[in-house]
Amino acid sequence: MSLRLYDTGTRKVRDFVPRVPGKVSIYLCGLTLQGPPHIGHLRNGVNYDIMCSWFQHRGLDVTYVRNVTDIEDKVLAKSREQDRPWWAISFENERRLAADYEALGVRPPTYEPRATGHVPEMMDLIAELINKGHAYAPGNGDVYFSVESYPEYGALSHRKPEDMLCPDDGDESVKRDPRDFALWKAAKPGEPADSSWNTPYGRGRPGWHLECSAMSRRYLGDAFDIHGGGTDLMFPHHENELAQSRAAGLDFTNFWVHNNMVNLSGTKMSKSLGNVLSVEALGERGFRPVEIRYYLAAPHYRSVIDYSDAILTESATSYRRLENFVSRAAERFGHDATEGGALCADFTAALDDDFGTPAAFAAIHEVTREGNAALDSSDDAAARGAAASVRAMLGVLNLDPLSRQWTETGGDDLTPVVDSLVNLVLEQRQQARKNKDYATADAIRDQLSRAGLVIEDGPQGSRWSLARADHATGAEAHAG
Structure with a gap:
């Protein structure tokens, strides 16, 4: 089966054929930096991390550009406010965003340009548009794109002119058409001097839409494979990007890929929620980054995700089922014996079909169910094969619980110390059980439970895990 991808521009799932054989070029609209990120902002980073991983697994060389918008009206408003x-x-x-991406296992893009570093490229694009009759400078320092000059305007968002809100991004008295949008904005009285640049049109700063067209062209050329972002960017941001790039004569992107939103109680998350729905804040409530990544990755990227503590808890529990099986298998066979597995056919078919992560995770859970049954029945060959397959599939999604991403927590990791201490207590408990002193054995178990540990007894011995994460990290104290 060939890889197929939903194209927002045509509203169809199409076979994905890269412009250059063996290579994939991707531009993702990143975050505007007026406030700290929350999980709603981080969703597309996780989604695109999985997309890039799957392209690479399919043998394609990926060039992935994810920008940050470091100068914009909202950033200047925050500057005045603070x-x-x-x-x-x-x-x-930007530093907070990078730290959160790293915590969630989102690998860095090939290039991560800042808008402020690409003013010369923006000037070049403006000059081309003016020369082609698609932009005008009314003389007040602004430059506008002429929507009327581009008949295909609205093709991406499928909006009619009468349904379009006119942009509030300039001086309406000098616009030829209320729909015209700013490519360049004149500096305003009271704005910081370092927030504007000298140009042939006067001192000013770039319009938001111009930034991404200039940066994608700089790093990916006049034509590339995929342009992505959230559905909330489709209009006006992506519509305007498309118009100005195509009007300048660029082929621009072959596919538009939009991820949907994370909603809180049916409402799109806002920047003000960053303090309660950040990776750090959720961590303080007991959710690990790997569980947050699972929560963001498991739904299809085009579907809306609803947020609540109950939903995130349910998602974390689902991940722990996978984690628990991998840990059980690794304890029985060793880490190395559960590596190098094959992807199951259903998993591969799911990701080839528009990155269908719900079906992909269903495949992982099915293999996990079979693997647990094999462990329980001591069918070691089947259990080892299932564990290796589950780890391989989770590895593609960067969710393998035994990968370095999730096992290396820094120099202050006390797991080995805790493991040694808990196993000493488990040995005492085991001795009490051998002596038929069940009251003492139960008291030890209850004391460990109050300390936040879960003890599981099995044919191979007792094992401990953290009650909140159900993450098996301890060794076995073998039972008789």
Whole structure:
């Protein structure tokens, strides 16, 4: 089966054929840096991390560009509100974003350009549009794109002119058409001097839409394979990008791929929720980054995700089922013996079909169910094969619980110390059981439970895990 991908531009699932054989070029609209990120912002990073991983698994060389918007009206508004330099706010939030992506196992893109580093490319694009009659400079320092000059405007979002809200991004008195949008904005009184640049049109700064067209062209050329972003960017941002790029004579993108939103109680998450729905805040409530990644990855990227603590808890529990099986198998056979497995056919077919992660995870859970049954019946060959397959599939999604991403927690990891201490207690418990002193054995178990540990007794011995994460990290104390 060939890889097929839903194209928002045509509203169809199409066979994905890269423009250059063996290579994939991707541009993703990243975050505007007026505030710290929350899990709603991080969803597309996780989605595209999986897409890139699957392309690479299929043998394709991926060039992946994910920008950050470090200068924009909202950033300047935050600067005034906080009485801090706009660039300090942008850089602080850029660092937070990078840390959260790293925590969630989102690998860095090939290039991560900042808007402020590409003003010369923006000037070149503006000059081309003016020369072709698609843009105009009314003389007040602004430059506008002429929507009327581009008859295909609205093709991406499928909106009619009468249904379009006019942009509030300039001086309406100098626009030829209320729908025209700003390519360049004149500096305004009171704005910081370092938030504008000298240009042939006057001192000013870039319009939001122009930034992405210039940056995608700089790193991917006049034509590339996939342009992505959230569905909330389809209009006006992506519509305007498409119009100005095609009007300049660029082929631009072959596929538009949009991920859907994360909603809180049916409402799109806002920046103000970052303090309660950040990776750090959710971690303080007991959710590990790997569980948050699973929660963001398991639904189809085009579906809406609803957020609540109950939904995230349910998702974390689902991941722990996979994690528990992998840990059981690794304890019985060793880590190395559960590596190098094959992907099951249903998993491969699911990801080839528009990155269908729900069906892919269903396949993983089915193999996990079979593997647990094999472990329980001591069918070691089947159990080892299932574990290796589950790890291989989770590895593609960067969710393998035994990968370095999720097992290396830094120099302050006390797991080995805790493991040694708990196993000493488990040995005492085991001795009590051998002596038929069940009251003492039960008391030890209850004491460990109050300490936040879960003890599981099995044919191979007792094993401990953290009650909240159900994450098996301890060794076995073998029972008689």
